[in-house]
Amino acid sequence: MNPANDLLNHLLRLGDSALVQGQRLCEWCGRAPALEEELALMNVGLDLVGQARNWLDYAAELLADGRDADHLAFRRDERAYRNLLLVEQPNGDFAVTMLKQFFYDAWHLETLRGLCLSSDPRIVGVAAKAFKEVTYHLRRSSEWVERLGDGTEESHRRMLQALARLWRFTEELIATDPAELALHQAGLLADPAQVATAWRDRVAAVFARATLPVPEAPSHFYLDARKGLHTEHLGLLLAQMQSLPRAYPDAVW
Amino acid sequence: MYAQLVETGVKRVTPLAEMSEQERSFQERIDGEIKIEAKNWMPEAYRQTLIRQISQHAHSEIVGMLPEGNWVTRAPTFKRKLQLMAKIQDEAGHGLYLYSAMETLGADRDEEVARLHSGKAKYSSIFNYPTLNWADMGAVGWLVDGAAIVNQVVLQRTSYGPYSRAMVRICKEESFHQRQGYEILLTMMREGNQAQRDMVQDAINRLWWPALMMFGPSDEHSPNSAQSMAWKIKRQSNDELRQRFIDQTIPQLELLGCTCPDPELKWNAERGHYDFGEIQWEEFYEVLKGNGPCNQERLDTRRQAMEDGAWVRAAAVAHAARKAARDAA
Numbered sequence: 001m002n003p004a005n006d007l008l009n010h011l012l013r014l015g016d017s018a019l020v021q022g023q024r025l026c027e028w029c030g031r032a033p034a035l036e037e038e039l040a041l042m043n044v045g046l047d048l049v050g051q052a053r054n055w056l057d058y059a060a061e062l063l064a065d066g067r068d069a070d071h072l073a074f075r076r077d078e079r080a081y082r083n084l085l086l087v088e089q090p091n092g093d094f095a096v097t098m099l100k101q102f103f104y105d106a107w108h109l110e111t112l113r114g115l116c117l118s119s120d121p122r123i124v125g126v127a128a129k130a131f132k133e134v135t136y137h138l139r140r141s142s143e144w145v146e147r148l149g150d151g152t153e154e155s156h157r158r159m160l161q162a163l164a165r166l167w168r169f170t171e172e173l174i175a176t177d178p179a180e181l182a183l184h185q186a187g188l189l190a191d192p193a194q195v196a197t198a199w200r201d202r203v204a205a206v207f208a209r210a211t212l213p214v215p216e217a218p219s220h221f222y223l224d225a226r227k228g229l230h231t232e233h234l235g236l237l238l239a240q241m242q243s244l245p246r247a248y249p250d251a252v253w
Numbered sequence: 254m255y256a257q258l259v260e261t262g263v264k265r266v267t268p269l270a271e272m273s274e275q276e277r278s279f280q281e282r283i284d285g286e287i288k289i290e291a292k293n294w295m296p297e298a299y300r301q302t303l304i305r306q307i308s309q310h311a312h313s314e315i316v317g318m319l320p321e322g323n324w325v326t327r328a329p330t331f332k333r334k335l336q337l338m339a340k341i342q343d344e345a346g347h348g349l350y351l352y353s354a355m356e357t358l359g360a361d362r363d364e365e366v367a368r369l370h371s372g373k374a375k376y377s378s379i380f381n382y383p384t385l386n387w388a389d390m391g392a393v394g395w396l397v398d399g400a401a402i403v404n405q406v407v408l409q410r411t412s413y414g415p416y417s418r419a420m421v422r423i424c425k426e427e428s429f430h431q432r433q434g435y436e437i438l439l440t441m442m443r444e445g446n447q448a449q450r451d452m453v454q455d456a457i458n459r460l461w462w463p464a465l466m467m468f469g470p471s472d473e474h475s476p477n478s479a480q481s482m483a484w485k486i487k488r489q490s491n492d493e494l495r496q497r498f499i500d501q502t503i504p505q506l507e508l509l510g511c512t513c514p515d516p517e518l519k520w521n522a523e524r525g526h527y528d529f530g531e532i533q534w535e536e537f538y539e540v541l542k543g544n545g546p547c548n549q550e551r552l553d554t555r556r557q558a559m560e561d562g563a564w565v566r567a568a569a570v571a572h573a574a575r576k577a578a579r580d581a582a
Contacts, residue, residue, distance in 0.1 A: 022338075029322030029341055030554055033562020035315065035352070038345040046338040053331040070330045094565045150575065151568025158564070244329040244387055252444035253329040253387070253437075 003186065006179040008062050009082060009226065010189060012072075014111070015055030016083035018130075019073055020234070021104055022048035023241055024091055033094055040140060044101070047133040054126040074245040078235045079228040086169040088234040095148055095158040099166055102141035102206065107173040109134045110198040114190020123188065142206045149210025159212055171218040173199055177226060255313030255377045255401060256306040257469035257491075258541060261480040263298050283485050288414035291357040299484050302477075303413055304358050305374075306486065308365040311351035312376035314344045316369075316551050320384040320393060329387060336433050337390060343426045350422060354415040370556045372543060381545030382463050388441060388449070388456035394434015396457070396464040396502070402427050403498045404468065412485035435505065442509050457506070458514040465529075466537045468495040474534075499527050 025045030032038040056069035067075075087104055091097045112134055115127035148155040174196035183189040207214050223229045245251070269277055275294055282289065289295055318341050325341060328334035352362045368374035379397050384390070405427065408420045438456075441449040469475060469491040481487040499518075506513055517530035539545065 023326060026322075026325045026334075026338065029325055030315075030319045031558045031561070033558070033565035035345060035348055037562075037565075038315075038318065039342055039349070042338055042342040042345065046335060046342060049331065049335055049338065053335070056331075073331060074329065094562065147572040148565070148568050151572045152564065154564045155568030155571075240326050243327055248329075248446065248448060251329070251446055251449055252440060253333055253449075 003183065004062065006183055007188060008059055010180060010183065011055050011059040011062070012082035013084070013226070015052045015059060015069075015072075016081050017087050017104070017108075018048040018055065019052035020081075020083040020237065021087040021101075022046070022052060023237060024087065024097075024100075027091055028097070044137050044140070047130075047137065051126070051130045051133070054129075058122055058126065070245070074242045075249075078230050078238055081225075081228060081230065081234060081238070083225060083230075083234070084169070084172055085223055085225045085231055086166065086173070088231060088237060089166065089169065090233055092162065092165065093158060095155065095162040096165060098141055098144040098148060099159065099162040101137070102145045103166065103170055103173065103203070105134060105138035105141045106199050106202040106206075107195065109138050110195040110202075111190050113198075114184075114195060118189065119187035138202075142202075145206050145212075146210045149207070149212045156211065159210070163212065163215070167215050168218045168221065171220055172225060174217070175220060255317075255404075255467075256309040257377060257467055258375065258475075259302060259306045259309060259477060259481065261298060261302045261477040263477075263480040266479050266483045280483075283412050283483075286485075288417060289412055290414045298480075299486075300358050302481065302484070302486060303416065304355055304360045304365070306481075307351055307355040307358070307416055308360065308368075309375050309377075311348050311355060312366075312369045312374060313380065314348035314351060316376045316380045316555065317397075318344050319551055319554055320380055320382070320547075321390065323384045324387060324390050327387070328390070333390070333437065340394070340430050340433070343430065347419075347423050347426070350419045354419045357415045358413075366559070370552065370559065372552065375541065377467060378537065378540040378545065379460075379463050379467050380551060381540050381547045382460065383547050385459070386452045386456060388438060388452035389460065391434045391437030391441065391453070392456035392460045394430050395438060395505070396434075396460050397467070398427050398431040398434060399502060400464045400467040400498050402431060403494050403501075407488045407494065410485075410488050438509055438511075442511070453509065454511050457511050461514050462532060462536075463540075465495055465499070465532055466540075468492075468498065470534070470537070471532075496526055499529055503527055 022045040025041050025048070028038075028041045030038070032041055052073065053069050056072045060068050060072055063072075084104065084107075086100060089096070089100060091100075109131070112127045112131040115123050116131055118124050118127065145159070149159045150156070176192040176196065180189055180192050184191050204214055223231060244253070267276070269280060272280060276296060279289075279293075279295060279299075282293075289299075321337060321341055321344075325334070325337050328337050352365075355365065356362060365374060369376065379400075384393065402424060405420050405424050409417055409424060411417045411420065438453050441453050445453075472478065472490045472492045475491055478487060478490060482490070503513065503518070515530045517528065519528050521528045540548065543549075
């Protein structure tokens with residue numbers, strides 16, 4: 001494998017995940033359970049889309065094929081997207097949205113913590129800024145998981161349903177990829193083993209407070225976002241997100 | 254802008270001579286340009302008028318997120334997506350400021366929101382128009398926020414302190430949105446292709462008149478204005494503000510290279526203002542009554558959000574109570 005390609009793949013993984021998660025949060029606009037949540041969901045989404053742009057800017061530079069971040073975001077097909085399967089899952093109810101956000105934030109924060117130590121100053125620059133934002137995201141999503149898990153009977157039941165729906169997608173958050181391990185050993189990326197351990201600990205701690213059971217570790221299955229093998233949800237998400245640039249390829253917005 | 258027809262419940266302005274001592278000292282304070290604060294005595298009709306106006310304004314911020322939410326998932330570049338998300342976030346924040354200002358008058362946020370959802374409380378008519386192409390995001394920023402600013406700049410001097418202070422904060426952010434909206438249109442007109450230029454003109458054609466309606470009925474059909482002006486809740490008449498908006502907007506329209514969908518629009522050198530055609534008042538009142546193009550959808554979305562979110566709010570309350578009990582133990 002070519003390490004430069006592996007790094008590019010990982011930058012796409014970071015950028016695409018933030019973008020797709022941000023896109024899902026946009027879908028909440030005007031539909032949140034409280035006005036304060038309208039503000040918070042859009043705020044988190046805004047942070048993530050901003051981070052996505054920074055990662056894709058760098059990816060575009062490494063690609064050096066004339067495409068820019070916008071081109072990568074708004075013209076790439078689903079088979080070329082590298083986002084986590086978790087974040088492309090539909091919003092469902094607020095329990096699904098917040099649990100998804102929590103699983104992602106817990107992975108994201110640890111990943112960024114590692115990236116802040118990268119030997120690549122460009123990565124450190126983006127990661128350090130994102131780290132501050134994601135610290136806030138994780139605090140917020142942890143609190144909501146706790147509130148909903150340890151809220152009413154109904155909210156607890158809905159959290160269990162959300163967990164049943166999302167849990168299998170957490171496999172990719174803790175699975176170690178050989179290419180990423182090699183990049184870590186080269187000093188570029190976070191240590192995947194450390195990310196996995198910290199993620200498990202965080203989930204266990206928050207779930208204990210939320211009175212939610214931690215299921216058995218999920219096993220790997222056919223889908224694999226690192227290879228662009230997504231669920232059927234991503235294609236529709238991209239069809240909507242990319243509709244204008246696709247319809248008017250020569251337009252300047 | 255966002256509060257365009259507010260009932261005062263007062264048929265005529267009471268002359269000073271007919272006022273009680275309390276009323277007179279209140280009116281003297283108003284006339285002396287001293288802000289009224291939450292704990293000051295105020296006539297009940299003043300309080301109720303302000304509750305209606307500020308809540309209408311707050312509801313408008315919230316319902317106003319929906320026409321833009323319609324495009325936030327489809328914004329065509331990172332820059333535009335980020336701008337729109339930031340703007341929507343600001344609007345939610347404005348709603349929060351305004352509900353807080355309203356609550357200083359003793360009103361209850363949940364009750365006022367319930368009045369919105371039952372169709373009893375109003376919000377700005379403009380948000381009942383659909384956003385049909387991307388240029389609408391520019392036109393809403395430029396025309397709708399532009400009209401809002403003309404109104405709100407004046408409201409910074411409104412007589413009720415908490416409302417006036419909310420307006421100062423909101424105006425700063427709105428001006429920023431307006432410039433961004435204009436820049437969206439300018440980019441499409443100057444750097445875009447023919448299809449994009451057509452989108453811009455189409456957006457202006459559809460939103461021009463609805464933006465003018467944001468200033469409310471003409472002065473001769475604005476029976477509540479006299480009392481609102483005497484109380485200095487309103488500082489300038491609907492028609493004055495509308496004229497100011499047109500005068501300052503037409504040069505911007507020309508700079509874009511677009512046309513105005515008003516064949517009667519013409520500079521009047523004698524008046525030093527633009528003359529313009531008659532607004533479709535029938536349409537205006539129909540939209541206010543709930544019969545506009547999107548009234549049903551907008552309210553349905555808001556009602557649905559509150560209904561779907563009920564279990565979330567209940568969970569937050571239950572959890573907070575349990576946590577407080579644990580902390581106390």
